[in-house]
Amino acid sequence: MGGSDVNLAELIGSRICHDLISPIGAITNGLELLDMVGAVQGPEMELISGSVGSAGARIRFFRVAFGSAGDQPLGRTEVADLLKDVERAGRVRVHWNLTDAVPRNQVKLAFLALMCCESAMPMGGDVRISGHGDKWEVTGTADKLNVDGALWKHVVTGRFPNKITPAQVQFALLPESATAMGRKIAVETASTRVTLRF
Template sequence: MYKDIERISSLISSRICHDMVSPVGAIRNGLELLEMSGVKPSLELDLINQSAQNANARLSYLRVAFGDAGGSSKFSQQEITAIIGAYFENKRVRVNWQVTTDQPRSVVKTLLLLIMCFETGLPYGGEILVRTADSTWAITGSDDRTAFDTPHWDAMITGQDFELSSATVHFELARAAMSLNDINPEWGKTSGALRMQFQTNAA
């Protein structure tokens, strides 16, 4: 019997996202065919098209963040920025990805989960800055109105357990990803920002 529950969960997430991408893509293709056939633009078609785009962006992001990070494959810089850009296109939070090199899948998975955590800490919007120098990474979330003092953030910083929900499950997944990659972050908090720094040996 396969006993690695975390691996099974990630594979299930990968499968769900993979299977949902095709029908969402079919909806977008169908809309394009309608436009080519001469159907006049309308608010209804715009709404359907925007919803399909948003769904595709979320699936692409969650497929990496929640999915299986096994293997030695890498994401190109273009792939990473496309996934992040599409996911945050219509959100109040901006992600400033200041990384110019390709990255291992396991590192990208961890970073996308951490970005989701920082997004939760910026309920009114703000900026998430991601930078790296060699093997040292720094993520900073900033805004005048932050929520980095909630129980799940306290648990993330201290390592204590907290009550999970569907809205905060990415915190536990981020902790598991960091543990798997031997990441021990350092934290710095001010009244309007939270910064974490860590090193990774992934190549």
Template sequence: MVKNPNLTLAGSDLAALLCSRVCHDVISPVGAINNGLELLDEGGADEDALDLIRTSALNASVRLKLARLAFGASGSVGASIDTGEAEKAAKDFAAAEKKTEVIWNGPRAIIPKNRVKLLLNLFLVAYGSIPRGGSVDVTLENPEFDAKFTLVAKGRMMRLPPKFMEINSGQVEEAIDAHSIQPYYTVMLADEAGMVLKAEQTPEEIIFTATMATAAT
């Protein structure tokens, strides 16, 4: 049950905006696959075209796999997910992008679905905080019970994501759209999981944490 009064999107609007976000993420690699096929049809640059198709197909695949876990149902209501699936999805996503290293620490566990979705959405927020690449260090502590997730992002041009900070603080000045739906969904998942989100920046890194509300008080 949603307790945060600032999370006011209707279910249909939430679904529509998440679908728009997923389409935005995959349209570029799918378009590149089409360009590669057109090159093959024209009979030129066969090897270059095949490389473009292979790279773009991989990029689309890892984005969809991450989206399935982060945004999709991934099983029945109330289902649990292996955190190993989340680790693989995050690492494959970063490997395909070829600009950010993901380090994953902590025990592998089967935990409630929404907690895994929160972890992956917080990963996407952390990943977006270093647009020029770098590293994201993910640490899971006691994931099955009083869970704590810590994600440390390091890289050039680091910045705390403004939309995430606004939504998490309850100070949303503009309507939620396809660009801000992912941080909104992250905050909503934390609210439903009974976890508190925090983010802080130092000169060397940005630290994101998700802590059980009972432990954070």
């Protein structure tokens, strides 16, 4: 993928997420109204409400990870709340260890790295995201990891020997987005830990 392709992918990601978040929000509002009047109650309502909440959280997360991102700041509370909502729908616990607002394009890299870590933790685990000055580190730990060696080895260069699948797109976008920001990806893998630095 060239630089123009990444930009096009970001624009498409932003457009899809923008168009989907509105109807998801409308469904959420409708469910709240039904709950207020007591029209529908029970496990069915809880299932629908939980599913809509999870979908909305993932779309907001994807909008940052796959969408167009500049250097406008994202505050700690905004990012932490978003990650908390995403966390409810998955098996991975995320620890955002930054206290200050950070540029959206750097959060984008962190979210793509988080998705890479998630792919190696099918049984769940913990991901810690920290920043030291202009350097970032995203580390995933779990009792059991399933690390695709080819993906993790080649995420450093962004050149993969095998065709990337939709479930692996974060591995292709992370090095492309990092390069566009003048950064390089470094990787460490161990039996219970994977780390990405940029």
